[in-house]
Every structure is written in C-alpha cells, then in structure tokens.
Amino acid sequence: MYQLWIDVRHPVRVLVGALGTVRFVAGTYVYTGRAARGLRARVRRHAFGARHLRWHIDYLLAQPGVRVRKVVLASENAADECRVNRRGAGRWIAVPRFGSSDCRAGCPGHLWQAKRRARGVSRG
Numbered sequence: 001m002y003q004l005w006i007d008v009r010h011p012v013r014v015l016v017g018a019l020g021t022v023r024f025v026a027g028t029y030v031y032t033g034r035a036a037r038g039l040r041a042r043v044r045r046h047a048f049g050a051r052h053l054r055w056h057i058d059y060l061l062a063q064p065g066v067r068v069r070k071v072v073l074a075s076e077n078a079a080d081e082c083r084v085n086r087r088g089a090g091r092w093i094a095v096p097r098f099g100s101s102d103c104r105a106g107c108p109g110h111l112w113q114a115k116r117r118a119r120g121v122s123r124g
C-alpha cells in the first residue's frame with residue numbers, strides 16, 4: 001500500500017464520479033491506497049497522469065495545479081491500508097467518502113487534508 005502527498009496549489013471544484021462535486025481548498029493532502037498487484041504501475045499512473053479516470057483520486061490529480069509531491073510506500077501489505085490511513089484521524093481533516101468506496105473498515109475517507117495553505121503564500 002502507498003500514500004501520496006498531494007499539493008493543491010489553488011482551490012478546485014472537482015466532479016468526482018458518484019461522489020458529485022467536491023471542493024478542495026489549497027493545501028496539502030494525503031491519500032492512502034493499495035494495489036494488490038502492480039503497485040509500481042499504480043504509482044506511476046498517479047504521478048504521471050491516468051489516461052482514463054477510474055479511481056476518485058484520478059479525478060483530483062487530473063486538475064491543473066494539482067500534483068503528487070511525494071510517494072511513500074508505507075507497507076508491503078495491502079491489508080495495512082486502513083490502519084495506516086486512520087493515522088490521519090484527529091490531526092487531519094477527512095474528505096468524506098473520498099477513495100473509500102471499497103473500504104470495509106469504516107474509514108471516513110482515504111484522502112485527508114493535511115495542511116491548509118497559508119494565506120498569501122505563493123499566490124498566483
């Protein structure tokens with residue numbers, strides 16, 4: 001399983017499949033995902049762009065001004081996904097239901113807003 005640290009440089013509204021429109025403030029986000037097979041290919045897809053939008057995260061990463069800053073291979077074990085994901089609870093803000101369609105562990109979402117961009121920094 002892996003975590004993506006994502007920079008959202010300016011606020012975006014994204015139509016994310018069945019979730020509808022999701023608003024993102026500028027800031028840093030952390031996404032936790034897994035790929036039972038083909039982890040390398042999955043991460044490459046996230047970093048360089050997906051041709052077809054399939055997962056929720058694809059929709060966010062397809063936006064201009066949104067990029068993957070860091071990839072962390074958090075565990076070799078895909079089953080750790082939710083346990084690692086929930087480390088965000090209490091310190092970060094969950095994006096409700098984002099990336100957690102197939103989550104059975106009750107995570108609020110698999111994407112967290114980790115840090116809001118400070119006002120006035122890197123504007124434009």
Ligand SMILES: [Zn+2]
Pocket residue numbers: 081082085100103104105106107110
């Ligand atoms: Zn989960």
